[in-house]
Amino acid sequence: DSVVHRLWRGRVSSNMLSPRLQQAMKEYMSANKHSVSYKGHRKTNQSAKELLCQMKAQAQLRTLDGSEEPFSSLGWVDFVPSLPLENLSGQQEKSSFKSCAVVTSAGAMLRSGLGKEIDSHDAVLRFNSAPTEGYERDVGNKTSIRIINSQILANPTYQFNTSSIYKNVTLVAWDPAPYSVNLHKWYTSPDYDLFGPYVDHRKVHPDQPFYILHPSYVWKLWDLIQSNTQENIQPNPPSSGFIGILQMMALCEQVHVYEYIPSMRQTDLCHYHERYYDSACTLGAYHPLLYEKSLIQRINTGPESDLRRKGCVTLPGFSTVNC
Template sequence: ASVVQRLWRGRVSADMLSPRLQRAMKDYVSANKHHVSYKGHRRTAQSAKELVCQMKAQARLRTVDGTEQPFSSLGWGGLVPSLPLEQLYRQQDRSSFKTCAVVTSAGAILRSGLGKEIDTHDAVLRFNAAPTEGYERDVGNKTTIRIINSQILANPKHRFNTSSIYKNVTLVAWDPAPYTINLQKWYTSPDYNLFGPYVEHRKLHPGQPFYILHPSYVWRLWDVIQGNTQENIQPNPPSSGFIGILLMMALCEQVHVYEYIPSMRQTDLCHYHEGYYDAACTLGAYHPLLYEKSLIQRINMGPESDLRRKGRVTLPGFSAVDC
């Protein structure tokens, strides 16, 4: 069976990858750039419900709120949005959104015709620089939240301050800190400097909700992946895709994810909006993507026909499960 067919059934292992991707993975494991040392369990047989409950308990949504050093001394208490992200869309105690869509940037979404379906959701999450303009038939045009990595803020080529992609949406940025969280170290040497542009943007546009994920949130998500995988996964943060899926599970009653687990349209085209080809975008090299995807497949409530035809996964929001 092909890697994609195995993903549809949820049985994956690094030895299914091409020699090139296996080598890249091994190199990341030995580099261990973020000084990860995992001491927890490695469960194999948790049910879908147990998995979702573990995610709900272990991966509580958390953003930088300005109460910890060095951010408290820098006055971030008054800089970050006054309403926490979990409360931003909440209505009288009820879960914020009924149905949400998470739209990955995979090339396989091209010629899917999924745009209309995606736009019927109450909220739509997109990633990084992925555009809607010109691709509406396949990806829709509604954007509620956009997750951006620190390169978007730090690299001038993305025109973060002027591009319309980043306007009129809630922004959620992230950057990897050391595994044993040291916020001071993170602040002085982030992967890409997001702090300066963040402060500047907050001052210019105080009315736009804009958060930075707490690095401990990102690593607790990683722990959930390693804690349910027998093999050693890459000691690097989960992909934005995985982070976005779990973020939406915290905000929505039901989540539909598009082209994360590849459909029959699977392709090495990395992004739907760029002519760049690399299987690593779908199967992972730096990020533990293969294992993330296997975990998401295990909690999928939708039929395999949705995976094949739409690349669509159906997940319960945390408010919809009794743990």
């Protein structure tokens, strides 16, 4: 059975990966760059409903609000957007986007013809530097929110300050702090410097909604994956994809995710917008991607035909889950 077929059934193990990816995984385990030490329980075999309730309880969306040191002394309370991300849709009620799309950057988006379907959702989430221009037929052209990792802010090749990709959308940036979530340590040595570019951008574009995810949110998502996985997962943050999916479950009544669990178009092409081939992009090496995807498949309410044809998973928003 191929890895993808196993993913469609939600049953995965690292020994399904190629020797190269298994080796890479091992090296990330022993490096333990973020000093992760998991103290929580492992709940195997939770039902989909139990899983959803655990997610709803543990994965409460949280952004930096400037109330904690060192950010409070830097005046960030008045610096971050005054409208909380949770109220993004402009409504009083939380999670008032009805239907949302999460569009991964996977190579399998190519020749999907999903553009119209994606654009028909109330809000569309995209990742990092993934473009729409030139790919509209397959990925659509509407972008409501863009999640960006700190490399996008720190590395000049992404042209964060000038590229139209980052304009007229809500931006949500993230960077992994140490697992202990020491904000002082994080502020002085983030993975990539996001704080300088964030401050500069807020000053020039104070009206653009631009948030930084709280690192405790990122690690709570990691805990969630580990607590539902028998094997030890990579001690690195979840992928932007997983973070984006859980964020949208907090903001929307229903979430459709495209090409996270691969369709029949599955390919080693890393991104639809680049000619770079590496199976790690889909199956993971640094990120615990295989385990993230298995977890998401376990709460998928859509039919298997949607998976095969569209790589589409349908998930309930937290507001619709009664625990």
